[in-house]
Amino acid sequence: MASDTTKVLYGLYNDEEDLKKAVKTANSSHLDIMDVFTPFPVHGLDPILGLKESRLHQLGFIYGAIGASFGFGLMSWVFTRDWPIVFGGKPYWSVPAFIPITFEMTVLFAAWGMTITFYTICGLWPGVKAKSLDNRITDNKFCVAYDITNADESLVEKLRSFFSKTGADEVNVKTI
Amino acid sequence: MSQPIAPVRHVLIEGNKNYHNITEDLCTPTETTPSREWIIAFALSAAFLGLYAFAICWTVWKGIGEWGANRTINWAWDITNFVWWIGIGHAGTLISAILLLFRQRWRTGVNRAAEAMTIFAVICAGQFPIFHMGRVWLAFFIFPFPNTRGPLWTNFNSPLLWDVFAISTYFSVSLLFWYTGLVPDLATVRDRATGFRRKMYETFSFGWTGSAKHWQRWESLSLILAGISTPLVLSVHTIVSFDFATSVVPGWHTTIFPPYFVAGAIFSGFAMVQTLMVITRKVLKLEEYITINHIESMNKVIVLTGTIVGVAYLTELFVAWYSGYIYEQFAFYNRVFGIYWWSYFGMMFCNVVSPQLFWSRKIRRSIWWTFFLSIVVNIGMWFERFVIIATTLARDFLPSSWSYYRPTWVEISIFTGTVGLFFTLYLIFTRVAPVVAIAEVKAILKVAGNQYVEKARQEYHESPRPSEEGEKQKVSEH
DSSP states (O other): OOSSOOEEEEEEESSHHHHHHHHHHHHHTTOOOOEEEOSSOOTTHHHHHTOOOOOHHHHHHHHHHHHHHHHHHHHHHIIIIIOOOOSTTOOSSOHHHHHHHHHHHHHHHHHHHHHHHHHHHTTOOTTOOOOOSOGGGGTTOEEEEEEOTTOOHHHHHHHHHHHHHTTOSEEEEEEO | OOSOOOTTOOOOBOSOOOHHHHHHHHHHHHHSOOOHHHHHHHHHHHHHHHHHHHHHHHHHHHOGGGSSOOSSSOSSHHHHHHHHHHHHTHHHHIIIIIHHHTTOTTHHHHHHHHHHHHHHHHHHHHHHHHHHTSOGGGGGGGSOOOOSSSSOOOOTTOHHHHHHHHHHHHHHHHHHHHHHHHHHHHHHHHHHOOHHHHHHHHHHTTTOOOBHHHHHHHHHHHHHHHHHHHHHHHHHHHHHHHHHHTSOOTTTOOTTHHHHHHHHHHHHHHHHHHHHHHHHHHHTTOTTTSOHHHHHHHHHHHHHHHHHHHHHHHHHHHHHHHHTOHHHHHHHHHHHHSTTHHHHHHHIIIIIIGGGGGGSHHHHTOHHHHHHHHHHHHHHHHHHHHIIIIIHHHSOSOGGGOOOOOOOHHHHHHHHHHHHHHHHHHHHHHHHSOSSOHHHHHHHHHHHBHHHHHHHHHHHHHSOOOOHHHHHHHHHHO
């Protein structure tokens, strides 16, 4: 990024249906939206925004596989190499008895791995100051934001007319 | 209107709410000074928490000889209470995970509080096995780590160690699930707050903005966590039941234990959710969000799981008789007619007979009946664990060591103390975080809000009816 701050022109809508219509209008008039902020997950918004499906679940599978191998591997190593002990005349490598812990480790690694990944890729951590455009976005306003840091006057005018045409309740500029 | 609404759907949000009303109503309890009821409840809970602390110090100082457990009945109130609390902890994950996978919309009214309850119940449960170890300062020995004692590892073949893994995984995954769900709502509280509170919620909400991509990942994460929590929640009580089922003690060594324990856990968990919800909705004035329809749905789960538990009790008796094995037969005869007969009948009455009242729609939708029966079920499920544990051990293989168990004041204080601990944590939670998931309730407003459902019903009744022929044709087309 060229500078740390971004000048943002944003419009607030009162309903998710208005928001979706506005996003469709923006798409058809080739106005590239910077981001959309909503108080709750709006279904049907991702495809029209062109957001690809999250790949978090693929990572979840990988983390789970690591957890399973780690758990099973550790138990196998301990009971066959490091400190073999006979329990009730059973074989050292008693695989069925390892299943519960292997399962728990799979879940543990998958859950922690995915959650940590989620917060990291979203840039969300304790101490991060929210680059919030408006306090009402987490309440009842649906926001479409444009980056106008390097935009010329004519584009800004075009965006303003887009907002008024699509029924935005408020249009503001904020530097975040 | 974006989504079609079936006219048969229940109303889940009453009072013609809009998005802003939802924010107002659900954030208000965290922003006002506590009510008198809250202060009294908190003082009472904190007093029991104090009793807990005293009894635990007593136990650690003097040793577990201060408990009524003895050589014969070496698992008594401690393990009974442990299994009871763990069972209560199952409803939260069930509501948030399994009902999410089944797309049950009524979960949104109760999931947040139920998940919090899960976490607090698991904290209470953990106290018992930890302090039963006696030398509690060596409790870290239960974790496998390279050490200077050999290294001496834990026994990975033991169900008690599986328990360590199951419960710690369950606790930490429930915590992640709960907190990740809470982050957007904490951001809502943050954006309404000023001064020090704003700073505090800024930290706790991790800088959440509500960006579309974040919501997409958040939903994806919630769904996968729900997917892996579902087998997790089933595994936890299965493994708890393995503590008994893998032993060679008649009455414990049964293959029915895992499903029977899981059903019992869901049963008792829902009962505790009901107890809490009935009070919470009244005290925090959330009757429009936790409606009678929510309560009825949970009562249906209670009657189902209560009946499963009843079938399991009868199956156990039948199999004991049918096995032709006299020790097994004796164990069950002793359970029903032996020295602790009263606990068996208490269990049967509270768990099997009383929930059957919920077949009546009137009782299912009555607040007072729900509250009363939820307490009865909680008592019944406590009896179940006591019956399984103490009754079985009191009459073991050697008649010369047969014994009787009575709890001492220390055990009674620890148990009532964990109830204090549970309610103290829950009451703090109601003050610092929204007890109903704000964002999730907003997301179902247009399909479950009373004004939308009523409109859909009206449209349905006013729309011209297709003839029967036409309807049949429609069905066959599908």
